[in-house]
Amino acid sequence: MKIELINKSKHATPTYSTKHSAGLDLRANLDDAVILKPLERALIKTGLYIALPEGAEAQVRPRSGLAYKNGITVLNSPGTIDADYRGEIGVILVNISNENFVVEDGERVAQLVIAKHEVAEWINVEDLSETKRGSGGFGSTGVK
Numbered sequence: 001m002k003i004e005l006i007n008k009s010k011h012a013t014p015t016y017s018t019k020h021s022a023g024l025d026l027r028a029n030l031d032d033a034v035i036l037k038p039l040e041r042a043l044i045k046t047g048l049y050i051a052l053p054e055g056a057e058a059q060v061r062p063r064s065g066l067a068y069k070n071g072i073t074v075l076n077s078p079g080t081i082d083a084d085y086r087g088e089i090g091v092i093l094v095n096i097s098n099e100n101f102v103v104e105d106g107e108r109v110a111q112l113v114i115a116k117h118e119v120a121e122w123i124n125v126e127d128l129s130e131t132k133r134g135s136g137g138f139g140s141t142g143v144k
Helices: 064-070
Strands: 004-007 023-027 034-036 041-051 056-061 072-074 079-081 088-095 101-103 108-116
Touching: 023 041, 034 041, 034 088, 056 088, 064 072, 079 088, 088 108
Parallel strands: none
Antiparallel strands: 004 041, 023 108, 034 101, 041 088, 056 079, 056 108, 072 088
């Protein structure tokens, strides 16, 4: 899929790290480092602007290494970038650890996954088809 991109950051255009990577690393584009205190959140700008084709979305997802090693994650994970959005891509990071975390310029803060999606067409009905699960909620399918 071809996607138009404007890169106003100080960093290279995102690329896939390996042949089979699903996500592209997003880097912080900062003039000054940002200190995230425990339970604090911040919008980290990337300097990237994209124009997705109709029927596509971009998902901003956490980086597993930052989450596991530092307790840093994407607050609205996954964040969705719609095909008609033309603003700068920002990443809402949150620190769920007990220690301060410093976000430096150029740091890989999230990953971007491009996905196709369907547009739902609602069909109003009186009843839904029955299933074994039925209306069971969380945990209703068992513990194993």
